[in-house]
Amino acid sequence: MLKRLFAGWLALAALLPGLAASAEPAHYKIVTGPERGTYIQIGNDLAKWVAPPVNIDLEVVASKGSAENVQRMRYEPNVKLALVQSDVYQAFIDMANSGNPDAGTTIRPLRLIMPLYDEEINVVVRADSPLKTLADIKGKNISVGLLGSGTAQSATTLYRLMFGQPIPEQNVQHLSNEDALAALIVNKVDVAIIVVGQPANLFTQMKPELLSQLRLLPVDPNAAETTRAKQTYFPTTIRQSSYPTWLKEDVPGLTVKAFLVTYDYGLRDTVSNLNHFADSLCANFDNLQEHGHPKWKQVKLELPTLVRGWKYYSPVEKHLRACLANRTAQNATAVQAAQKPRTPCSEQERMLLLCK
Template identity: 50%
Template sequence: MMKALLVAGMAAALLLQCMAARGAAAFKIVTADKRGTYFAIGADLAKIVAPNADIELEVLPTDGSAANIRLLRHEPGVKFAIVQADVYQAFVDRAAGANREAARIIRPLRVILPLYNTEIHYIVRADSALSYLHEIKGAKINGGLVGSGAAFITHTLYKMMFNGPVPEANASYFPNDEALVRLITDKTVDVVVVAAGQPAPIIANMKPEAQKFIKLLKFDPSHPSSKLPLTVYVPATVRASSYPNLLTESFTTISVGAFLVTYDYNLQSTVDHLVRFARSLCQNFPTLQAKGHPKWREVELALPALNAGWIYYPPTTRELRNCADGKVKATRPAKACSSEERILGFCN
């Protein structure tokens, strides 16, 4: 009797294990501030793409790109990250310069897809004498949280434009909402930098009355101080239609690319899910562009050449190139497993 119960118990445990294996894979994507564009893009992937790939995708708000790279390497369950191009390149450059920690972190990472250019918004008080980025030297600047793409580009761009770092006494790292409050109340901040694809929710959701308190700075590509930044970053147009409560006309700012990144996984079950994710991304791309964040309309399922030290993830690359060639296969529902097949371990 005991032997029969033991066998039955083992069979039941095996059945439950196999049934769990058939469930949706629990993956995570790391993004940025919950009110930013990266989070919105992650939410679109979770809602529109992941279900057809048999993935339950949890969207995690984070401190930003530098944090995302580390989370992708070390946080259990994180299989996707949205990363700012200059931050990724900084890791690559340091790895090439014999920084062993940077090499350990970045070398196993792989690109799934270039996404879009992230506009950098420089916000000042409405009565500020500042109008352009090249005028911010000496200002008290908040670049966002340590580990964020905004903080990185704030300090990198400042150094490029003014041939030196932001003075420590002038630099702060508050969350965007706290920095904006400080900007217009105690004035302990003169410039708030928000790196987010337009329309950035934290700005787009402002009421018309906000015009009395804040304005956005312009970037002048022809100014001498812009020459070096334009070797890394690109000009972009902030459209008045993105922020109708604040803007009456469009203007030029600076921007940086965003990429969807993963790890060089070789566990077959993970590879299979990532391939299905790429296939679903292809099949649902029109829906993303029609119903997702407006930034999806700037994304192309093209895979252009990457910089040295950047590598595409081969399994998703093959799938996306098949998509571009019109060869993608329809995602079929998984074949139902019998109890016997589950017990024998034939259910994937």
């Protein structure tokens, strides 16, 4: 384990000689999500494993979520990275394409670094609620998350897809995740929709006596509402092993993709620093998967083809693709070496105990 722990750092040292000699680190920010969500833990992992080897002091900043992150990524000084849900990013593009100038000004200079993982859409009700599946939430009093959060975008988009209409204004509550669960328990809302990657501290750190008063609504795969929801969202499973003190069994659900986002920077120093960050991300990817949040195990170091209107950040894309090609070649060499038939041991080798 110790060998793997230092592997990424050693690989990066070979890639970037002389970088450590730089005296003053670059001070950058990454905007993430709520304090007890998954995004902020992903940001902490990047700040711990990826930024320091390339002399970047990465400050992890909490936020309401994806929509706020897009705005801060675009306009706030020193915010160089953001975590954004795919449906929020697409909503900005759709709004820009429909003629909204503010949406266009905000989203068009933004660029993707890479896709990360899927975030589960948790639909929570009281344990004694008569609701049976996700399709039953129509007309109910729903907490959709704070304005500016990715949860709010996902919740309202999901409802509109399923039922062909927006949530009635009188049925919408914009509460934080914690406040939404508290409101559920005291019967002030019927449903709380919370988008967060499993296992989420929001649930794992909740007092058992409170958690026992809540349950997750499953998705009915055969419902027409589910078919319509899958135009944008994807089937997933919220695992019992993620919340062993809460769930008695796996719960079928829906998910949305998270992306690491930046801006189309052209300044030489910023481009150079982000290129080094990409090299470090690749070199330390195994460390992220081994030591970071469990969601890193779902991340694939790859750059899939994007839908229209989405663009990778070109300088970083070149570095990541070069790194990916190198990793692929190394893996192929390792496989060939493993498959190469071993030469039979000589008598001398056996005498010296060199044969295994």
